[in-house]
Amino acid sequence: IPVVGQFKHGFLVFAAVVVSAMVMSDRKKAYWICLVVCAFIFAGHVLACRSAWGAEYGIAWLFSDATNFIRIIQLPLFAMAFITFFRRADGCWDAVEKGFFIALCIIFACEAVSTVTGTDPHTYPNKSLGILGWFYFANSQSAILCAAVPVALCMVMKKEKPAATAIFCAAVFAVLFMFGTRLSYLGALIIGFGTVLTWLLVKKLKWPAAVTILVCMAACLALVQVSPWYVNQSKHQEILAQKQADIDSLVQQGKNEYGADDVEYLRPAYEKYLGGLVDKYGLERVAERYGETTDAEKIVNVRRLRIEYCSMLMEDAPVSVKLFGLPLDSLTYENYVYDVENDYHGIFFLYGGAGLAALAVFLLYFVVIITGALIKNPKKYFTVEAGAVGIALITLFLHSYFTAGVLRRPNASFYFSVCLAAAYYLVKIREEGCPVEHVRG
Secondary structure (H helix, E strand, C coil): CHHHHHHHHHHHHHHHHHHHHHHHCCCHHHHHHHHHHHHHHHHHHHHHHHHHHHHHCCHHHHHHHHHHHHHHHHHHHHHHHHHHHHHHCCCHHHHHHHHHHHHHHHHHHHHHHHHHCCCCCCCECCCCECCCCCCCCHHHHHHHHHHHHHHHHHHHHHCCCHHHHHHHHHHHHHHHHHHCCHHHHHHHHHHHHHHHHHHHHCCCCCHHHHHHHHHHHHHHHHCHHHCHHHHHHHHHHHHHHHHHHHHHHHHHHHHHHHCCCCHHHHHHHHHHHCHHHHHHHCHHHHHHHCCCCCCHHHHCCHHHHHHHHHHHHHHHCCHHHHHHCCCHHHHEECCEECCCCCHHHHHHHHHHHHHHHHHHHHHHHHHHHHHHHHHHCHHHHCCHHHHHHHHHHHHHHHHHHHCCCCCCCHHHHHHHHHHHHHHHHHHHHCECCECHHHCCC
């Protein structure tokens, strides 16, 4: 019931924003095209799943797919709504900067209080590593931090107050460093290097700000071996070594029992670590997919396990499912969820080639207009604001490729939508000497 309630409230906010934007917009055709494409993909998905799974694809499965689909379409529709708001209201960019800054302050406060009170759940709870704060799903929170920091940092640097810039830089780099994911650590370096380079190219970089950022980056690099992500990886390697010894023992046991000339010798190891795949698809097929490997790093890799499960499920499905995707509930087998941990893989497996193609076209449009504007007139369009949004988008694309924490998580995809809309505003709407209120909506 709480989950249903959260979904209902989130959906009402989403619907209210999109409907109000459509009412305000003079370009309603774009909204209708997007809605028709979404409806076509979901209708094709439902028909394909119903045809392939029959009565098993009932109300429960349909509801799971519908709620998941609504989460996904929030990215394009929120982006379009924010573009409309940028067109129709003056001061939207200032509101984005201030909004991201306030969001970061709230995050800082939550992380500080949760740490002091000992209630921080940690980014890696099984190892008590990383400062997560009272937030849900570490990869999504990492994406939010990496999106908000460069935009808020741009706002602070424009104030040209060295003390405020130094304090804010120290805070954001510390948060990204202590958060503990590899992408938050990489994000700190991308944000630092990208910000310095942007301000240097537009000839607005002041040495106090440059020194502050470079010192923060140097500290991150110097302390890498005590960073949560590095410690986590070290512990992971220790665990991996133990599992490799166990796998070697099981493989030898299999050879003693079945001989080394048949894949049966892999059964003890594969049934222990890839039991769901072996039960569903058989040892020979799984062994072929894994190249008959005995490497623990490949066998115990959860990301690969889930991708292999979904890949084989998709291979066995009819063409219609390949076009429009698998039911979300079909990714659970023997009470284990095989939903993949990478966003773009997830879009393909759940909504097929059609869903992935539609998303790719939408995102590619923004890449094209940004690239085109920079090629056409770099002096006009390459501003400190554009650089901040570009850095945010780079980190969001990285998170969406390497994790499942953005495209199907509205808390993070919301920031993605805002950044896409801001990029559109900076290269399509805002003109030199032309206030935003003078541009048609």
